[in-house]
Amino acid sequence: MTADTAIFLTFDALADLSRRILRHHGLGPNQIEAVTRTIVAGERDGCASHGAYRLIVCAATLATGKVIRDADPEVCDSAPGLARVDAGGGYAQLAFERGLPLLVEKAQAAGIAALAINNCVHFAALWPEIEAVTDQGLVALACTPSHAWVAPAGGRKPLFGTNPLAFGWPRPGPYPFVFDFATSAVARGEIELHCRSGRKIPTGWGIDREGNDTTDPAAALAGAMLTFGGHKGSALSAMIELIAGPLIGDMTSAESLTADEGAGSSPIGGELIVAIDPSGFLGDAAAQHMNRAEALFEGITAQGARLPSQRRFAAREQSQERGGVTLARTLHDDLLRLLD
Amino acid sequence: MTADTAIFLTFDALADLSRRILRHHGLGPNQIEAVTRTIVAGERDGCASHGAYRLIVCAATLATGKVIRDADPEVCDSAPGLARVDAGGGYAQLAFERGLPLLVEKAQAAGIAALAINNCVHFAALWPEIEAVTDQGLVALACTPSHAWVAPAGGRKPLFGTNPLAFGWPRPGPYPFVFDFATSAVARGEIELHCRSGRKIPTGWGIDREGNDTTDPAAALAGAMLTFGGHKGSALSAMIELIAGPLIGDMTSAESLTADEGAGSSPIGGELIVAIDPSGFLGDAAAQHMNRAEALFEGITAQGARLPSQRRFAAREQSQERGGVTLARTLHDDLLRLLD
Structure with missing residues (x-):
């Protein structure tokens, strides 16, 4: 992404934006802080669907009236x-x-x-x-x-x-x-994404209403995922x-x-x-045995296989070095519109 | 299976055969009883690989000297x-x-x-x-x-x-x-079975020593399962x-x-x-909530899907009605040879 198409936000700036959006949509202060921590962590870790984008989902969910906005667990x-x-x-x-x-x-x-x-x-x-x-x-x-x-x-x-x-x-x-x-087989959002961009889905992701394998994302969303x-x-x-x-x-x-x-x-x-x-x-033997687990991880990575979350942690490291995250300008614009 | 190729054993007769074989191979009395209960339950439930056949595996394992025969947990x-x-x-x-x-x-x-x-x-x-x-x-x-x-x-x-x-x-x-x-992807025994009978395995079960997909069961056994x-x-x-x-x-x-x-x-x-x-x-609300689980099971079976273990329980019911199990005569002969 170039400066034209992307915008850099410090962690604090992203948290502040998240707070303003959630407040604007009526969420209570304690709920806002906890949700914001998760949004910032998701964006920091490069989880596009569980980062800043989720503020759009939160706003839509808050509009349904199904969330108790000032719930006190x-x-x-x-x-x-x-x-x-x-x-x-x-x-x-x-x-x-x-x-x-x-x-x-x-x-x-x-x-x-x-x-x-x-x-x-x-x-x-x-x-x-x-x-x-x-x-x-x-x-x-x-x-x-x-x-x-x-x-x-x-x-x-x-x-x-x-x-x-x-x-x-x-x-x-x-x-x-x-x-x-x-x-x-995949996240529902992945099928929705294929639907929006007019791409077929691989077989194995979903079936149509009649229970037949389908490569049509709309048919799978109307039918059932697998x-x-x-x-x-x-x-x-x-x-x-x-x-x-x-x-x-x-x-x-x-x-x-x-x-x-x-x-x-x-x-x-x-x-x-x-x-x-x-x-x-x-x-007291816990540390010794936990070390044997390290040998298992070494056995995975030494043969060129990845540990789960390895890419996510690499994204985290990169974000932390930069002190923030880079959002697509279109997403940032969508987020700002949530404040209208 | 006909009477020529199969033999019916009551649960007691199978348990007795198991005890004799395990004793013959040196297992201690308490170990014998616990193992025998599992062998009989496996055969009763139609689990060919975890029933009477396992006595052959037990005998081979006992011969390695790797089992403490009179272990007292x-x-x-x-x-x-x-x-x-x-x-x-x-x-x-x-x-x-x-x-x-x-x-x-x-x-x-x-x-x-x-x-x-x-x-x-x-x-x-x-x-x-x-x-x-x-x-x-x-x-x-x-x-x-x-x-x-x-x-x-x-x-x-x-x-x-x-x-x-x-x-x-x-x-x-x-x-x-x-x-x-x-x-x-499958039990190792399944690949061994294909090997013995000279059948190819589907891709996705194993890879050869070089890490390539293989349909050759011997190559997968020598390489790695997936x-x-x-x-x-x-x-x-x-x-x-x-x-x-x-x-x-x-x-x-x-x-x-x-x-x-x-x-x-x-x-x-x-x-x-x-x-x-x-x-x-x-x-006290446990029973009420456990009933909601029954609705989930009904939601599975009502659409023609099977519950896991459903076939095993059907085999159990059939065995219990008959009061015993039917072994292939070749397997029974192999078991008797373990007493030599």
Whole structure:
């Protein structure tokens, strides 16, 4: 991008823009801060769809009236190994920040603990939650249903969400081992992008309303998306529906889409985060065994394979060196229009 | 199969045959009982590769001297939410049976708990462990590394095991929701079977020593197997290496293959089982929310898709009606030869 087509924003400038947009659309102060941290982190890491662009999605979701704008999440101590946060209908970010200290405390005391976020609105990736947990030296797993857009393997009707699964493992140095992927073959946004630009999609991404394979993105959006990895990906997606849905007293993707009533809000529902303390099993030997994990990572990269999140961390490093991010001017213009 | 080519054995007769074979090959009495229960359950459920056939694998593994034949697993209470069993170099089955009561007790008390099995020999599927946990009304997750046969996505050298991941959800009626799949594209035995019968394998199962796609099963066995689902399956496989390896102080698949020293034993190492009590998050409302899970299962089967394990449970029902199993006479002959 050249200076004509791109604009550089410091992290502070991007955060300020995010705050102004979210305030303009009526979000409450605490919610604004938590959402802004996630937006800036996403843009910093080069995640186009989970960075500044998401402010457009937030504005549209806020317009549906489905978000409680000044929600004040409440933390509840459910059991020695379990905590819940009632997000009160606000965004997941603030609820997670409120619940994190109790999750960490419980994981350190019991060795393993789980945090359920209930009644929240989702718009972001799961890796920010994962990295907040690995920053505490804990192993983390997170998942959430979304909206019923994906057919189970062998079926042809939407039932599952894109249901992301994320995992993190603390490492020496600044970057943990992290993956965060949708259990659908691709993100829904990827199909929408093909639709907008008039490109065909590969087979395996979706089926039409009659359940036939299709390369027409509009037909797939009207029909159903497919899971990655056939029946195995489908089984994982079902697991996520269950453990981040009924297990925590929250909605499945089908229930979330019904609750949306066609408003087009971001998915509403629950999220499950599990944390495990390596010193729980290993005590003083934890560091020694964690070093053996480093040999595994070395075995991956030494043969030319990439670690998940490797590109994202490279983008982060570059942004941090520059002290900010570069936005396409068209996106920046779209963001400024949100202030009209 | 006709009477000429098949032989019917009652469950008791199969168990008795298993005991005689395992005793003949020097396994200790407590190990024999636990392994036999798994062998009979596998054959009952129509899992050809994890039923009576596994006695041949057990005999070969016992001959390598890599199994401690009279191992007496010891349970250790690691933390409020964690338990470990040192299998003492014996099979995973007895260790799991010894550790299960403490896992259940901890999950019920803390809401979530994990059991690590260390220093054990693996030969079976994970669903027997999963079903033992769901039988207690708990949600279950289990995984284990194996031997380094599988290349990470983007790589070409074996590093990961076939690393199965299994999950279970308790349901009303006799059958839980259960899946149990290898994170490799297929089981290694499937490629071996193609090799023996001179059939080509589909692309996507393995690569040759140079890292090229191959349809030659022998070349794939000498090269590397591939994960299912590309980089997502590869990420899951890495997660299993970590959480059922270093996290519990046990071997990765690469370390396990090294420890085998070419003896050809079943994989040796650890296994992680996590249990979550639905009433931990939900209290008295658990039953009501578990009913919403039933709507998800109905949403899968109503559109003609299958639940994972559905065929296995159908085979179980048929076996139970008949009071036993039908073995190919050639397999039965092979089993009898193990008594020579």
